[in-house]
Structures are given as structure tokens and as C-alpha cells.
Amino acid sequence: MTTELRRLRNYIDGEFRDAADGRTTEVVDPSTGEAYATAPLSGAADVDAAMAAAATAFPAWRDLVPAERQKVLLKIADRFEERAEELIAAESENCGKPVALVRSEEIPPMVDQIRFFAGAARMLEGRAAGEYMDGLTSIVRREPVGVCAQVAPWNYPMMMAVWKFAPALAAGNTVVLKPSDTTPASTVLIAEIIGGVLDELGHSRGVFNVICGDRDTGRLMVEHKTPAMASITGSVRAGMQVAESASKDLKRVHLELGGKAPVVVFEDTDIAKAVEGIAEAGYFNAGQDCTAATRVLVHESIHDEFVTALAKAAADTRTGAPDDEDVFYGPLNNANQLAQVKRFIDGLPAHAKIEAGGHQVGEKGYFYAPTVVSGLKQDDEIVQQEVFGPVITVQSFRDEDQAVEWSNGVEYALASSVWTKDHARAMRMSKKLDFGCVWINTHIPLVAEMPHGGFKKSGYGKDLSGYGFEDYTRIKHVMTSLDG
The missing domain is CATH 3.40.309.10 (Aldehyde Dehydrogenase; Chain A, domain 2)
Incomplete structure (x- = not known):
């Protein structure tokens, strides 16, 4: 008797979709070594669709006052708490993690981190306006960078997804997130939760998109012309490949790579x-x-x-x-x-x-x-x-x-x-x-208040903290004449 595998799907512009060409990959429960689901093996058409959705949603999301983005993130945190047992089950099956430890060591900090960045959305700081040349006033604006292509690892699929989407959304960016090909289940559930919140509060569900796939899918995301920033948590080799690919059109890159503490x-x-x-x-x-x-x-x-x-x-x-x-x-x-x-x-x-x-x-x-x-x-x-x-x-x-x-x-x-x-x-x-x-x-x-990130081959950029939030912003100088 053959057990039918659960079907996971991409989440693009508020819809769950199979890969455009129908390709899939099996997802294995590491505690048994047996497949329990299939996930899309996304290609160029899927990446194009997700990037288009994020780009379309970006202007309205960017232009929201921070308090409105904060409401969305706080509601997401509430939903994480309400649906904690579903998230725990998905992550445990994803990774084989002890259920009790996911409940005690992952759900509480994830919720706290989302709420931290909800607050950070209203605390964008810059230098005070001032006159540094006679007759001219200078102002510094902090703005979102745009569409963010994000790739999460398999060791903490849920938590690393939070570390990526929470500061990006708080700063006014839109997101296309790819989980590891071995651990897509909890990220697909997160997409359902976030999409529901965006819909409930009247925002475009294209603000947050999830596509499943392998290294080639990640490469297509990073090489795509739409995103202004690529963020990855992964191996040194993967980080080097991302940095090289992003350099072709000078994308901003955020890398959290290996360690040897x-x-x-x-x-x-x-x-x-x-x-x-x-x-x-x-x-x-x-x-x-x-x-x-x-x-x-x-x-x-x-x-x-x-x-x-x-x-x-x-x-x-x-x-x-x-x-x-x-x-x-x-x-x-x-x-x-x-x-x-x-x-x-x-x-x-x-x-x-x-x-x-x-x-x-x-x-x-x-x-x-x-x-x-x-x-x-x-x-x-x-x-x-x-x-x-x-x-x-x-x-x-x-x-x-x-x-x-x-x-x-x-x-x-x-x-x-x-x-x-x-x-x-x-x-x-x-x-x-x-x-x-x-x-x-x-x-x-x-x-949540303190930065996490390394030097040398451990990458660059910070997760968590105000520093991690600022990584998802750009700085603009505005100068105006006082003569009118």
C-alpha cells in the first residue's frame, strides 16, 4: 500500500500554485528517511511571476505610514501564536526536531522578533536636518530598497524566515522568499498565515511570496533583474555564488554564512x-x-x-x-x-x-x-x-x-x-x-535587540537589532534652497 504524499505549493500573489512546468521534488522526513510530501521545483517562469507580484505590490507597501506596516507585523505575530501547534508540527516534520524544543525554544523568540521589527518600523532614525552650506538645508531620508530576494537555510527554516521577512517588510520592502529544498513545509505555512493577514487588513498579498526549489531556483532569483537586494543564510560556497551573481548588476547583498566558533x-x-x-x-x-x-x-x-x-x-x-x-x-x-x-x-x-x-x-x-x-x-x-x-x-x-x-x-x-x-x-x-x-x-x-552577523568568510550584514533593520534600507540626501 502506497501512502499518498502531501502536495506543497508555491505562494505567488496570494495564490497557491504548482510550478509552471509541473516539476516537483520529494521532501523527506529526516527522522525516518522517508518522503512525506512533494514541493514545486520552480523555474524561470515561477521566479518571474513571484518577482512581478512583489514589484507590483511594492509602491503601495512602501508608501504606507510605518504604523500601518506595524499593524500587519503585530497581527502576523498574533497569528504565529494562535497557530503555534501547526507551525511546530510542520517544523518538526521538516527537520525532525523534538516537538518540545520547537515549542519552547523557537516559537517564543520568533514571535518576539516579529514584534521587535514591528516596533522598529516606527523608529527609522537619521541625522537631523541642518544647514551645511549657506542658504541650503539638508535632509537625510531612509527608504526601503525595493523587492528583496531571500533564501533561507534548512537548519532553522522558520526562524531564519522570520529573520528575513520581518525586517524587510517592516522597512517597506516586498519579499520573494525561497526555503531550502529539504525544508519547505513550514515556510509554505508561513505564507498562508502572512497572506491571510495581508488580505484581512486590505493589503496586496503580493507583498510576500514563497517559491520552492533547489539551488538553480535560488540562482534564478539572485540573477533576476527585479530585486534590489539578495539575502541568503547558507554555506560559504553558496554565499560566494550569490555575491558573484549579484555583482553583475550591483545588487545589494546580505550574507550570513558558516561559522567555526x-x-x-x-x-x-x-x-x-x-x-x-x-x-x-x-x-x-x-x-x-x-x-x-x-x-x-x-x-x-x-x-x-x-x-x-x-x-x-x-x-x-x-x-x-x-x-x-x-x-x-x-x-x-x-x-x-x-x-x-x-x-x-x-x-x-x-x-x-x-x-x-x-x-x-x-x-x-x-x-x-x-x-x-x-x-x-x-x-x-x-x-x-x-x-x-x-x-x-x-x-x-x-x-x-x-x-x-x-x-x-x-x-x-x-x-x-x-x-x-x-x-x-x-x-x-x-x-x-x-x-x-x-x-x-x-x-x-x-x-532581538542585539545584532547577529560575522566577518571574513562568515559573510557580512547583520540580522536582528536596529542594525539588521537598517540593512533593508537605503539612504537618500535631499537638499533644498532656502531662497524658495
Whole structure:
């Protein structure tokens, strides 16, 4: 007996549509490895239609007073709360995430972030008008950039969609959003929610559009002549491709890419508390987080004790099915990601030692055991490259200077943390660490008011905060003669 797969569809100009040429791709539940839905494999005709809808809707949306855009976003946040269980179910099936953790760790911050940007819509700031030349007054205007082409990743499909559409809509832009080809379900549901709110409040549903597809679909979006800005959260390779494509017509680009966060643990740290926080920040979401605490540098005087404690924490951490309330994380998102994690572990150098885990879990789905690897050197591949799995590496450092050198000695620069009771040392490290975020005695908390974004190959531009909001605006100088 064959189970009929659910059919997901694009959302363009307020209508759910199949791909123009009828092509589809299967969507797999990573906790079972089995397909549960099909989604459109959108092509040029679909991209054209979505961009046309967004472009048509843009003038009226741009010209709304900010208070009206705020009403829309606040209503969207309300709907997210009202339909939370639907969103949780879709995201859990999308990603295999534990239901309880999506409910507690994703829905509340998403709602809060939408409401933050609803408020930000009314707080566009610029320099005061003034006379900088005799007889002339200058004014600075902040304006929306236009249509935004946005590509969200598969590790946090819902939350990253919020990080993209909320500031863009608040600033007066219109959106064409593409989810990952492996995780379209929750984004399609978001389109239904937002479309309903726009319709209810009398605005064009073309303000927000969703098209499903693969890398080629994303490429078509970025290369399209209509959008003024392309925003992507994804791999370094994808970010480079987007930047190259966007350069052909000088689109603005917003890139949040990979990470390889150093976690620097000094000898005065409370080891038990540090291990607890680091294990949680390293294994949350199966380590599929650009800011994950997966590269630990620990002072040589406490190295052995720390590794023993971390290995025990790994052994005590459970992975399993989404409906199991006792598991901390679910499967890796897809078969390719599972293969990548296996490749890193299978390719470990002889001097490395697996202290915990290092193997797949179960016969169904893409589960991988919480893993700790010690004995590593700075130039080892697993230290230098992003694993994006539940794998924590440990290196032993000699002194503060070496900790800084090794921390900064990778191509990524998104997030980092320092664990010490010495306030002066923490301040020195926060200055020297070349990362967009430095946590002290914690790792991974994010708040809507503070910026998130990196340097180097972790990309550029900020998510969240007023800085993230401003990224979706442009600045215009207006000068007027006082002579009339």
C-alpha cells in the first residue's frame, strides 16, 4: 500500500500554485528517511511571476505610514501564536526536531522578533536636518530598497524566515522568499498565515511570496533583474555564488554564512558549569548551527579533567524521535549532511582520539551520536572546517596569546565565547577575538535587540537589532534652497 504524499505549493500573489512546468521534488522526513510530501521545483517562469507580484505590490507597501506596516507585523505575530501547534508540527516534520524544543525554544523568540521589527518600523532614525552650506538645508531620508530576494537555510527554516521577512517588510520592502529544498513545509505555512493577514487588513498579498526549489531556483532569483537586494543564510560556497551573481548588476547583498566558533576555557573556570553550557550549545539542534560551540580550546592545566567531564556529558545527551520528550536533539537534516559528518569522523588523523560518540544512531533516519574528539592540532581539517553536526573538538592551549592565535586562525568569524572568572582577561579576549559575537561565560543566547552577523568568510550584514533593520534600507540626501 502506497501512502499518498502531501502536495506543497508555491505562494505567488496570494495564490497557491504548482510550478509552471509541473516539476516537483520529494521532501523527506529526516527522522525516518522517508518522503512525506512533494514541493514545486520552480523555474524561470515561477521566479518571474513571484518577482512581478512583489514589484507590483511594492509602491503601495512602501508608501504606507510605518504604523500601518506595524499593524500587519503585530497581527502576523498574533497569528504565529494562535497557530503555534501547526507551525511546530510542520517544523518538526521538516527537520525532525523534538516537538518540545520547537515549542519552547523557537516559537517564543520568533514571535518576539516579529514584534521587535514591528516596533522598529516606527523608529527609522537619521541625522537631523541642518544647514551645511549657506542658504541650503539638508535632509537625510531612509527608504526601503525595493523587492528583496531571500533564501533561507534548512537548519532553522522558520526562524531564519522570520529573520528575513520581518525586517524587510517592516522597512517597506516586498519579499520573494525561497526555503531550502529539504525544508519547505513550514515556510509554505508561513505564507498562508502572512497572506491571510495581508488580505484581512486590505493589503496586496503580493507583498510576500514563497517559491520552492533547489539551488538553480535560488540562482534564478539572485540573477533576476527585479530585486534590489539578495539575502541568503547558507554555506560559504553558496554565499560566494550569490555575491558573484549579484555583482553583475550591483545588487545589494546580505550574507550570513558558516561559522567555526572558538570556545576558550581558561584554568579558573568552573569546569562543571562550563561543560554543561558548552555541551548544550554544541549539541543543540544536532550541532547544525553556525554559532554552535563545537571548537573548544581549553587550558592545558585542566585539559584532561575537562575532556573527561565533556565526554560524560556527551554520553548523557540523547538524540531520538521528535515525539520523545527526553531527547535533546533530533536527526541531521538530510542524507548528504549525515554523509558529511561521517566523512569528517572517518577521516580523523591518527593523533586524534574519539572520546565519545563517533557513530550513527539507529537504522532509520539521519541520527548521529553526540561526539567529542580530542588530541587535535590547529591545522587539522576538522578544526578548520565547519562540520555542522553534533561533534565537539577539543584542543589544549598554553597561554592567552596562543588561545587568541588559534581562535582567530580559521576562515570563519561569526561567533565565539570565553570562559573565565577574570574580568580583565575576558575584556582583553573580547577585544582580540575576531568574531561578530563574543559571549562571556555563556554561549549561543540571542536577543532581538542585539545584532547577529560575522566577518571574513562568515559573510557580512547583520540580522536582528536596529542594525539588521537598517540593512533593508537605503539612504537618500535631499537638499533644498532656502531662497524658495
